[in-house]
Amino acid sequence: MKTSHFVRFLKDTTVLAGRRSSLLGSCLDITCYNTHTASVTWKSLRDELKMAKPFKSVEEEAILSVARTAALLDHANAEALKPHDLTPTQYNVLRILRGAGEAGLCRNEVGERLITRVPDVTRLLDRMEDAGLISRQRGSDRRFVTTRITDKGLQLLNKIDRELPAIHRRQLGHVAPKRLRELIELLEEVRAIT
Numbered sequence: 001m002k003t004s005h006f007v008r009f010l011k012d013t014t015v016l017a018g019r020r021s022s023l024l025g026s027c028l029d030i031t032c033y034n035t036h037t038a039s040v041t042w043k044s045l046r047d048e049l050k051m052a053k054p055f056k057s058v059e060e061e062a063i064l065s066v067a068r069t070a071a072l073l074d075h076a077n078a079e080a081l082k083p084h085d086l087t088p089t090q091y092n093v094l095r096i097l098r099g100a101g102e103a104g105l106c107r108n109e110v111g112e113r114l115i116t117r118v119p120d121v122t123r124l125l126d127r128m129e130d131a132g133l134i135s136r137q138r139g140s141d142r143r144f145v146t147t148r149i150t151d152k153g154l155q156l157l158n159k160i161d162r163e164l165p166a167i168h169r170r171q172l173g174h175v176a177p178k179r180l181r182e183l184i185e186l187l188e189e190v191r192a193i194t
Helices: 011-027 058-084 088-103 107-113 121-130 151-172 177-191
Strands: 002-005 039-042 134-138 145-149
Touching: 058 088, 058 151, 088 107, 088 121, 088 134, 088 145, 088 151, 107 121, 107 145, 121 134, 145 151
Parallel strands: none
Antiparallel strands: 002 039, 134 145
16 A cells, blocks of 8 residues: 655745755755645555456556546546536537537537547437537538537536536646646557557
């Protein structure tokens, strides 16, 4: 079991560290981006899953660790969106359509940009249109339907966007920004061949 403690830098500590910094020159970076104050304890995946035998390979452990972490983060995000009667996939659609602007996107383009693929994008968009979060309009080519976010959808998204940073800090605030950047780069490397 590994334990790591993260302590908030108080004003007097910053002053003291600043004095040390002036003595040591510019080689000491005393910037504190992480203000998570709780003690964080973590277990290995084997311990979490109560496994008696080791993993067959480091690749298997890595894949299962990513899946377990994603499931935990997804569950927390889904719980945060419940009061807004929104699923994580619907939230993702609203973000995609906000990014598309007035031009909007067709169903296939929305489906290609989703974080989590869904088997029936049309039904997903139907439910969101029924809720007044999006609108769809046929173009001159009747096969092409443009989907746009509505004012109601934008208002909901803006409200959620004010709440989510605090949730993300609770989820990842105990990890230093440099380590998060390393994680992002590692995951990009993995996705490059999948």
